[in-house]
Amino acid sequence: MSDELKPDLCATVKLEKVSSGAERSEKDVPIYKRRPPHPIPPAPPSDPRYEMTLSEYVQLQQNPTALTTFGRNVALKKIVLTEIEKHPDMWSSRNGQLQQRFYPMVAVEVYKRTGCVFSTKSIMNLFKVIKDTLRLKLRFAIVKRKMSAVETEAYLWKWELYGYCRFFRSRTRHLEASLKREALNDPVVHTIDDDDDVNSDVDVDAMIDGVEEVYEDEDVAPPPPLHAGQHGNLSANTSNTQHIPPAQYHHHQSFGHPPPPPPQFHPGYPVPPQHFRQHPHPHPPIDANMTAVNANFNQLRRVQQHQLHVAPTARRTEQPDTTRNDSGNSTKVDAIDGSADAGEGPSSSTASSYNKTKTETGFEQEMASIAFQVNRITAEQPDKKAIFRRVFYETVFKIEDCDFKTPREFFLAMAEH
Numbered sequence: 001m002s003d004e005l006k007p008d009l010c011a012t013v014k015l016e017k018v019s020s021g022a023e024r025s026e027k028d029v030p031i032y033k034r035r036p037p038h039p040i041p042p043a044p045p046s047d048p049r050y051e052m053t054l055s056e057y058v059q060l061q062q063n064p065t066a067l068t069t070f071g072r073n074v075a076l077k078k079i080v081l082t083e084i085e086k087h088p089d090m091w092s093s094r095n096g097q098l099q100q101r102f103y104p105m106v107a108v109e110v111y112k113r114t115g116c117v118f119s120t121k122s123i124m125n126l127f128k129v130i131k132d133t134l135r136l137k138l139r140f141a142i143v144k145r146k147m148s149a150v151e152t153e154a155y156l157w158k159w160e161l162y163g164y165c166r167f168f169r170s171r172t173r174h175l176e177a178s179l180k181r182e183a184l185n186d187p188v189v190h191t192i193d194d195d196d197d198v199n200s201d202v203d204v205d206a207m208i209d210g211v212e213e214v215y216e217d218e219d220v221a222p223p224p225p226l227h228a229g230q231h232g233n234l235s236a237n238t239s240n241t242q243h244i245p246p247a248q249y250h251h252h253q254s255f256g257h258p259p260p261p262p263p264q265f266h267p268g269y270p271v272p273p274q275h276f277r278q279h280p281h282p283h284p285p286i287d288a289n290m291t292a293v294n295a296n297f298n299q300l301r302r303v304q305q306h307q308l309h310v311a312p313t314a315r316r317t318e319q320p321d322t323t324r325n326d327s328g329n330s331t332k333v334d335a336i337d338g339s340a341d342a343g344e345g346p347s348s349s350t351a352s353s354y355n356k357t358k359t360e361t362g363f364e365q366e367m368a369s370i371a372f373q374v375n376r377i378t379a380e381q382p383d384k385k386a387i388f389r390r391v392f393y394e395t396v397f398k399i400e401d402c403d404f405k406t407p408r409e410f411f412l413a414m415a416e417h
Helices: 005-028 054-061 074-085 096-100 103-114 120-144 149-156 162-171 173-185 202-207 295-309 312-317 347-357 361-380 382-401 407-416
Strands: none
Touching (some): 054 103, 074 120, 103 120, 120 149, 120 162, 173 361, 361 382
C-alpha cells in the first residue's frame, strides 16, 4: 500500500468509528430526549412594547379585568410550557412552595412575548392538567395498547402539545415502569375503538380554567398569596389563590403607553381571529367536561354517588361493592361527603346537603382530582391500594354517622378510634 493511500484509509476508519459511536450514544439517550420527528417552532421573541416587572405583575393580578384566560388557544399553552421548561427546579421538585416561586417569573416572561397577562393560578392549573393528561396517555399506550417505547413515543407525538411538555417525561419514569409491570399482568390488548382513547385534547381545553391545583407533595400546604412589596424576594410565595374569572384583556394603563395591538406570532403558533381576546361573560360558561378529569371519571362518579346514598344501613352490614377502573383501583373516593369541611351541618342532613353541593362544580372538581391522584399513586405504588380503600371507607362512614362541626373534631375522633 502506498503512503498516499494511508491517510485516506485512516480517515475512513476514524469516520466509521465516529458514526458507530454516534449511533451507540443515540441509543443510550432516553427516547423522549432524542431528536423530535419534526422541527418544533420556536416561541415568539420578547416584544419591546411589552415590559413588566414582578412588582407590576403582582399589582396587576389584583385586577381580574386585566387577566386573560387560555380557553382553547393552543399557541398560548405552547408558550407557557416553553417558559416552564426553562426552570427545571420548578417542575423537577415535589416541593409545592419551591414551585410557587417560579410561576410569577413565567407569567412575566409570557407577557413579554404575547402581551397577555395570566394569573399564577391559571398557569398552575394549565401545567397540572398537562401533566395529568400526559400520565393518562402513557397509561393508555402502555397498559391498554401494549405499545413499545418507540410506539408510545410515536403515539404521544400525535398530541399537539407533546413537543412542549415532553421534558416532564423525566419525572414519569417510575410511573412508566409501574405501567409496564401492570401491562404484563394484563394480557388483553384493547382494540382501537375503545371509547376512552385520550388522543383528544378535550380534557386539556375543558379543565385548564376550572381545575384546582393539587400539590404533588401532600406534606406541603399551599402558601399564602404574594402581596405588593414582597416582589423583590423570590423566595416568598407568589400564588394568587383567589378565583380569577375569565375576562377580556385590558392593558395596564400605568405602564405608560396605550393598549398595544395583538402580538404577531411565529407561523408555527396558530392565532385565532380574536387574537387571544376573550369575550366577557357575566357568568363563565361551564364546559360539559369541566367537572371531571376525563369521561371515565364522569361515569364512575355517577355510579358511586348513587351507591353512597342508597341503602346506607345495608352497606354497613355487608362488604360494599367497589367499582374499579381498568387499573384495578377503587374509585369509592369520588363519593367522599363534603361534611368534613369546616362549617358543615349535622350528618342527618347529609343527603340534602349533598343535593345542594353537587351543583357546585368546584367541589366536584376537587373530588375528581382526588380520585385521579389516588389512581395515579396506586398505579405507581400498588401496595397502597388496601390502605387507601380502608381509610376512605372508614372516613366516609364516620363522617356520615357522627355530628362533626369541624375537621378537628373528626381527626380527634379518628385518632381515638
